[in-house]
Amino acid sequence: MKLIYKINLFSLVFPALMALIVVLTGLSVMNRVIYDLNRKLILKEITNLVSHIESDHKILKKAGVDDYPQYINQAKRDFLDYVSDKHNNAENQLIIIDTSIDKWVYPGSIKAGLLPELNRDSFNHISGEMDLINSKGSFYVNYVKIPYWNWIIVLVISSRDLFREIGNYLRLVLPLSIIPLAAGLILNYFSLKNVISRINDSLFCLKEVENGNLQTRMKLREPRDEIDAVQQAISNMISSLYSLYTELETRVEDRTGELAKTNALLMQEIRAGDRARNEISYLNHYLKDIIDSMPTILIGLNRDFSVNTWNPEAEKKTGFIAGKATGMNIFNLMDRNSELYSQIEIKVREDESFSDLQGKISIGESEVFFGEVSYFSLQEQRAEMGILQIRDITEKIQLEDLLRQSEKMLSVGGLAAGMAHEINNPLAGMMQSAQNIKRRLNHDIPANRKKAEEAGTTLNAIIRYSELRNIPDMIQSILDSGKKAAEIVDDMVTFSQSEAKVSSLHSIAAILINVLASLKRDDAFKAEFQRDYFTIVEEYTPDLPSILCNEKKLEQAFYNIIRNALQILLDSKSRDPRIYIRLSQGINSLQVEIEDNGPGMNEEIQKRIFEPFFSTKEINQGKGLGLSISYYIIRDHHGGNLWLEKSDENGSLFIVTLPISTIGNA
Amino acid sequence: MDRSAFFLLFFFAFLFSHHLEGEENFYLGIAWVGSSEMSEEITKGTMELLSELVPDLIVELQSSLSDEKSLDKTMNKFIQEKDAVILMGQAGLQYASDHQLDLPLFLSAINNPVQADLIRNIERPGGNVTGVSYFIDYGEILSFIKNFLPELDSVLLLYEKNNPASDADLYYLTEACRKESVNLYSKACSPGLNMDDVFKLYYEKVDAVIFGNQNFFFENLEDNSSLLLSIPSFSLDSLLVRRGVLASLAPDYLKLGRLLAGSIIGVLYNGKKTGDIPFGFDKDPRIHLNMSTAESLGIIVPLHILRVAEVYR
Structure with missing residues (x-):
């Protein structure tokens, strides 16, 4: 259908029909309304x-x-x-x-x-x-x-x-509706005919442009209405399009060159970015490698004290894998009763850096251990707050204790040996004199009787007098005490001997068997051994090499250690007293373990167990030299080592190592 | 019973207000001599409006005083204590005529005050006096009677002898009859007069009887007296209609009371001069009708009267 017909149809015929329908409907409604109204009025x-x-x-x-x-x-x-x-x-x-x-x-x-x-x-x-x-x-x-x-x-x-x-109403409305409708139709037809003709001209011109002919033009007249203005605008637009087209071609060539340059620069930037990313990735891996390789526990903390980093050492020490520990509150992971907990908590909560805080600590499922704790607050404000570093220094502390013990033993041993040399001579004089006094009161010696007569008395009278005054007992007491002092001095001399008087190769197992035989004859334990009160378990690795040693000295050393264990078991009245003696070979050494199932020792005693004259027994019940003598014999005389490996409610374990000499092996 | 309750309430209101209010309140005294339903109704209308509009006004009521001496004594007290006084009835009118008062005086339950020579101008009484009157223009009354008796030719006025208010009735009815060309007969009544004789005397001589507005007739007329069935009778007080009088054109006493209250408020609270306030009348009096009497007399009451009348049987 042509546009003119469509316009006529939609702009006149349809509205006219609609208006007619509305008028007729209105009249019908009005008819009913007036009818009802009149009825209501009546x-x-x-x-x-x-x-x-x-x-x-x-x-x-x-x-x-x-x-x-x-x-x-x-x-x-x-x-x-x-x-x-x-x-x-x-x-x-x-x-x-x-x-x-x-x-x-x-x-x-x-x-x-x-x-x-x-x-x-x-x-x-x-x-x-x-x-x-x-x-x-x-x-x-x-x-x-x-x-x-x-x-x-x-x-x-x-x-x-x-x-x-x-x-x-009908007589008024119907003519008024039809007359303008007819007039409108006629006027519209002629005016639209002209309009459509000009629109067709414009349409033809636009189709030429669509086909690529930008040089086409239409006939224009002075603008008198909107269609003239539209035709003028279309003509201007086609001219502009032609100008733009030619200008655009030039610009496209220029832009293509610029784009090539920009692409080259962009490629360079992309490569630089790749390098930077690789570098960052490398640094990340490097940092992770450092953290993972650190032999200390490293724990990264967020500001809410949750864990964000948990290195392998932490996993190993605490028994918590990183996946489990990450996100947990660090204070929930630490044992609140441990020595360092409260100090760490206060400082970490205040985000205050500290270092080398030493003490006992437990984290995760770990045993209590000596830790050296440091905390490093991160400088920049972010979600991550700081790093907690915990170093297990248990071995270091033990070594330091051992070193201190050794130094103390060395100085005490030196002192004791010096004293022994100084005491030995006067003691010998004193003993000699006491022995002479005893001999001078002997009635069987003629010289004694002669000198008594020269003094105007008899030897019997002097003897009688001395007996009345208990002088012989006193002399014997001096001799006994002197003998004991001599034995002590003799033991003390052991401390000063830097090396054993090695005589020959000996089997340690034989020495241990001898020691046990001697102990079974010891009056202190004889009865118990006879009634099988003690159970001695001997576990000796067969075919061990003999070592170059002083047999007697080593026997004394082992005797003292095992005797000490027997005495503890006896004093504690243990129901099933047992001693395990194990002999095995280590790296270039033989290792003897002596373990009892007694009540163990407290920490203070453990620290002083090898000190000379240190005894848990009452005065006169022990000299307190047994274990210290063993210590000096094994360390100083034989180049070995002796330490208390453990001591708790399940018992104590002493370990002795003795070097295997090349001669011995030969 | 209603009236007793009203006065009891009024008395307590007076006592309370007397004790509770301060010095700045206004004091009003009310007094009348003898028993008077009209005075009581007017006072009721007055107090209703006063208590609503000026609740702080302190009112002392001295009703039903025994005689004029008691009124003098009460007034001497009121003059000392009150800011304004209401005097009711003929005794009050007489007191006002005999005394020149400095305080505002409001008269009510009185006939036309001009005729009593108390004032010269209804619209502007002058002096220190104003009030309300039950007076109704006798021209209106004659027109009212003609609704029942279109051929009215003569009327008889019965009034109380020696009552100053009777003079007004006689004076104004005479004037009205002269204007309407109606013959007027009048008869002064006093205790002891046989009303039957009067009615017999004037039977078939007059077309209608008008009772003057005096308490005398209310006290002396018997209920549904047979004499009232012989000549059509009219009164200026609705109370007589209940006694058997055919119809009355009477003012609404409550309305008069409210008019009086308006005058009091104008003087005490709005600063108006007492003498500048017009005397109040009920310009739209009410009609009361006894249909039994009408039936007995064979009178057909016009429908337009029935529409507005208060009907009794």
Whole structure:
């Protein structure tokens, strides 16, 4: 369909049809509205008339004269006067029928000729409405019966009057609607014909452009309306397009060159970025490698004290894998009862760096160990707060203790040996003198008797006197004490001997067997061994090499250690006292383990166990030299080592190592 | 019973207000001599409006005083203590005529004050006096009677002898009858007069009887007296209609009381001069009708009268 027809169809015919439909619908609705309105008006009017009658009836009733004909007639006259004044100009017509005589009392006979014939039998109900068609026309009737006055009030209106307004509207609206419609159609046709012709010109020109002909042009005139302006704009646009096209070709060539340069620069930047990423990746791996390789526990903390880094040493030490520990609160991972916990918590919570805080600590599922703890707060404000470093220094502490012990033993041993040399000579003199005193009181020696006679007495008298004064006992006491002191001094001399007087190769197992045999003869344990109170478990690795040693000294050393164990078991009255003696070969050494199942020793005793003169026994019950002598014999005389490996409620374990000499092996 | 309750309430309100209010309140005294339903009704209307609009006004009521001496004594006290006084009834009117008062005086339950020579101008009484009157124009009364008796030719006025208010009735009815060309007969009544004789004397001589507005008739007329059924009778007080009088055109006493309260507020609270406030009348009096009497007399009451009347049987 051509554009002109479409425009005519959509701009005129359709609106005209719609307007016609709207007008007809409106008239139909209006028809119904006016009909209803008129009916309501009639109903309202008849209601007013009835209420007027009822009002007077109530007054009469109140006065008690509502059944008095004089008063009723007076009220009827009043009402008829009222309606004749008021109802003359109304569209509808009032009819009042007196039912007692079946005659109209209103209106007069002149008007009655135009109205339908109605009588009392026309109305069946007390009130109602009806449409009435008869020879005089079509009517709408509304009525109410007034029984106390024997009246029927009727309002009648002809249908013509009821719809008179609608006819007026139709006569006015229809011509007004059709005339402008026809005029509009004609005007539109001629004006659109011109418009469409110019649009077609424009369309032809645009199609030429579409086909690539940018040099096409259309005939233009002075702009007088919008289409002229559009044609002018299209023409300008085609000119501009042609200019732009030529300019664009030039620019494209320039831009292509620039883009090539930019691409080259971009490639360089991409390569630089790749290098930087590789470097960052390398550094990340390097940093992770450092952290993973660190022999200390490294724990990274966030600001909410949750763990973000957990290196392999931490996994190894705590038994927690990184996946499990990451995200947990560090304070929940640490043993709150450990020595360092409170100090670490205070400082870490304040994000205060510290280093080398030493003490016992437990983290995760680890045993309590000596740790050296440092905390490094990160400089920049971020989610990560700091690094907690924990170094296990248990071995270091033990070594330091051992070193201190060795130094102390060395100095004490030196002191004791010095004293022994100094005491030895006077002691020998004292012992010699005491021995001489004893010999001078011997009656069998003639020289003694001769000297007594020279002194003017007898030797018997002197002996008698000395006996009365207990002098021989005193001398014997000096000798006994001196002997003991000599033995002590002899032991103390052991400390000063830096090396054993090695005589030959000996089997350590044989030495241990000898020691056990000696102990079984010892009065202190003889009875217990006889009744099998002790259980000695000997586990000797067969075919061990002999070592170059002082057999007697080593026997003394082992004797002291095992005797010490037996004494502890005896004192503790253990129910199943056992001693394990194990002999095995280590790297260039033989290792002897002596373990008991006694009550163990406390930490203080453990520290001083090898000190000379240190004893847990009462005074006079022990010299406190046994283990210290063993210590010096093994370390200083044989180049070996002796230490207390452990001591707790399950017992104590002493370990002795003795170097295997090349001679011995040969 | 209602009236007793009203006065009891009033008395307590007076006591409370007397003790609770401060020196700045206004004091009003009310007094009348003898028992008077009209005075009580007017006082009721006055107090209703005063208690609503000026609840701080302190009112002392001296009702039903025994005689004029008691009134003098009460007034001497009121003059000392009150800011304004209401005097009711003829005794009050007489007191006002005899004394020149400095404090505002409000008269009520009185007939036309001009006729009593108390004032010269209803609209501007002058002096320190104003008030309300039950007076109704007798021209209106004659027109009212013609609704029942369109051929009215003569009327008989019965009034109380020696009552100053009777003079007004006689004076104004005479004037009205002259204007309407109605013959007027009058008869002074006093205790001891046989009313039957009077009615017999004037039977078929007059078309209607009018009772003057004096308490005398209320006290002396018997209920539904047979004489009232012989000649159509009219009164200026609705109370007589209940006794059997055919119809009355009477002012609404509560309305008069409210008019009086308005005057008091204008003077005490709005600063108006007492003498500048017009005397109040009920310009739309009410109709009371005894239908039994009408039926007995064979009178057809016009419908427009029935529509507005208070009907008794």
